Amino acid sequence: MEEGLSGFCIKGSHVRGNNGNNNGGSGTKCGRWNPTTEQVKVLTELFRSGLRTPSTDQIQKISTQLSFYGKIESKNVFYWFQNHKARERQKRRKVSIDENDFISRDNIFNNNNKISSSKRFFEVKEYQSDQRVIETLQLFPLNSFDENEQEKLRFHANECRETSSFPYTINNPEMDHPPLDLRLSSL
Amino acid sequence: MEEGLSGFCIKGSHVRGNNGNNNGGSGTKCGRWNPTTEQVKVLTELFRSGLRTPSTDQIQKISTQLSFYGKIESKNVFYWFQNHKARERQKRRKVSIDENDFISRDNIFNNNNKISSSKRFFEVKEYQSDQRVIETLQLFPLNSFDENEQEKLRFHANECRETSSFPYTINNPEMDHPPLDLRLSSL
């Protein structure tokens, strides 16, 4: 998919002139943006101040100002924030060994008692609210459910399947679904 | 706080149903549903497949099948979808509108901080040569172009040439410290 790269900068010419901290030495390698320490410093500061996804205008301004420290383009600013944001998140996930993603996703369970009208069928029997238990994280490999699990799932899905005729009952606005044949592997 | 090492289910009493499959193994938190990774995976997959508001029947089937992976009730499935749907939407909104907390602090923006950058300006992809079309997108959705396009925000445009319209050695020995004001409030 490199078609669009037609007019592309010829590689080579690694001038590495970028010692110290400025890049504008006029060496000008066209390879890719190489931020100066000042630029990085400012960008980092902005990020720390809360900026995450700067608007076009902001990018423009930032770029313009940072250009004082050396060559830079708006796209560089855009990419910098994208990457930085993503990598910070990634880093943080790493630290927590993650797997907490789904946990946090359901923390709000208590707050949502607004299911008032949605009482549907399952009477909320003693629903011990709160009692947030931050269990230590899983200890098994993160990707433990690649195929094995899917196999397993299929296996049991089959078992359960016959008991279900799955009548599309009312209240089914978006029933463009397979009969809940939870076998993802068959999708 | 948790750690009632001596099995402590506050209310419920059901012992962690999380059978051997996983989920912390010793979870035993009876407080609330703690989905196993397999459960989350399946639910997410269903969601991704388009399911948003499962019907009662669907919920039951899902619940039944997922119970293989651990304790789960229909209400959990119901809530999961409700929450997941809401949070996805919320996330989308958040990001779209801004996602940055700085707005709340300083909304000294010129005009719009909502545009969130429409086309993000550089999407420039030019296919040179014969049949290829030069798909140059707009560079700036908004007016403003005081300075000529020194930057122009062309994507791959920056030829390898010395694009440094900025030698850095600006004739201004005194200007060691450019008057940059990159505080968010000034963007």
Place this chain on the structure above:
DNA sequence: GCAAATTAATGATTTATTCAAG
């Protein structure tokens, strides 16, 4: 000390989502 070789960072692209408008 110095480059070639190797590794770690991180800039730049591509891909896959989600929601919502048409």
Place this chain on the structure above:
DNA sequence: CTTGAATAAATCATTAATTTGC
């Protein structure tokens, strides 16, 4: 149902660090 907007995740690719043999 289809398509557009707008990312975030995943990935690719190049540059800077560093290691290593002389």
